[in-house]
Amino acid sequence: MTGRALADYGRLLEVLDVEGDLLASSAGGADPALAVPNAPGMTLGGTVRHVGSVYRMVVAWVRAGGHQPTRWQRAPEDGQTLEDYLRTGHRALVEQLAEHDPEEACSTWWPLHQAYGFWYRRMAHESTIHRIDVQQAAAGMTVGAISEDVALDGVDEILSLWFTHRLGVLGVANSWRGQVAVVAGGQQWIASMSAGGTSAWRAGEDEIEGVDASVTSDPTGMFLWLWGRRPIRAVTPAGDRAGIAQLWHLLRLATH
Incomplete structure (x- = not known):
């Protein structure tokens, strides 16, 4: 199997933009201790911290020009809410990726796909699955659909x-x-x-x-x-x- 996505890369960047924003909105004001259904050991707060950290890791990775980073902000700063931690990391990632063509060479952790498009795709699906997690954990929240493509x-x-x-x-x-x-x-x-x-x-x-x-x-x-x-x-x-x-x-x- 090749590293090529089934979906258009421009579409995947749009998905990352929308899903990350929806994830942050869904987490706002929710109890961070709520358990995520069908994901043993995961909580709503832990999920948001994880995604916010991954967003920052990817930004650090692509800015390093090919070197996997070892240092980045892995948790909210003092006084920073989980929602703001996620939103600032998400916005930095979307802006960073949007500056590069998906076919442009970029270091990744998959040898078959060494281009920015890898991160478009990986982060779109990372955001989608964890948006589902947060919405399922938040009591009474409607879980949004996923487009077929x-x-x-x-x-x-x-x-x-x-x-x-x-x-x-x-x-x-x-x-x-x-x-x-x-x-x-x-x-x-x-x-x-x-x-x-x-x-x-x-x-x-x-x-x-x-x-x-x-x-x-x-x-x-x-x-x-x-x-x-x-x-x-x-x-x-x-x-x-x-x-x-x-x-x-x-x-x-x-x-x-």
């Missing part, structure tokens, strides 16, 4: 970046060997697991006929399921349930 690109990103690359970096061994098709919104992917590691790729309908198992959902449902924000039984399964469970558990290792 964004959700499908998010499915593609988690399978390529996290399932394929991140698990490879971690050197995770597999207890089940085979292939699971991931089907959503007219798109198909194959997630392969073997003793040698994990990999995933976009597939045609004819390619998924011989797989060991499959999971099917609408695009938003699949995006949330792959990120662990929906229960393991929240997709339509077929075939070897052990393979589906292995896919699920490997993704929990990759994304935590």
Whole structure:
């Protein structure tokens, strides 16, 4: 699988802009101690601090011109609210990325995609999944929708970046060997697991006929399921349930 996004990069920068602002608005005035559903150990406040820190880390990374940073503001300053901490980091990131074409070379943590577009995409999905977290944690708040094109690109990103690359970096061994098709919104992917590691790729309908198992959902449902924000039984399964469970558990290792 290549590093190219399914969605247009200009669209992804817009998503980052909108989702980061919505995340901050959703967190404003909410109890930071509230637990995030379907994300054990996460709280609303911890989520906001995490995202605000990641925003600043990325700004420091791209400004360093290729060197992964070791120092940046990781928490609000004295007297600074969580919402303001998030907003100032978000605005700095959007402005920094908007100054560069997505095809312009830029250091990242994925060898397949060394360009600013990587950060457009990664931060768009980081903001989207954690906006969902904050809205689900805040009592009585309506959880906003995810556009189908964004959700499908998010499915593609988690399978390529996290399932394929991140698990490879971690050197995770597999207890089940085979292939699971991931089907959503007219798109198909194959997630392969073997003793040698994990990999995933976009597939045609004819390619998924011989797989060991499959999971099917609408695009938003699949995006949330792959990120662990929906229960393991929240997709339509077929075939070897052990393979589906292995896919699920490997993704929990990759994304935590």
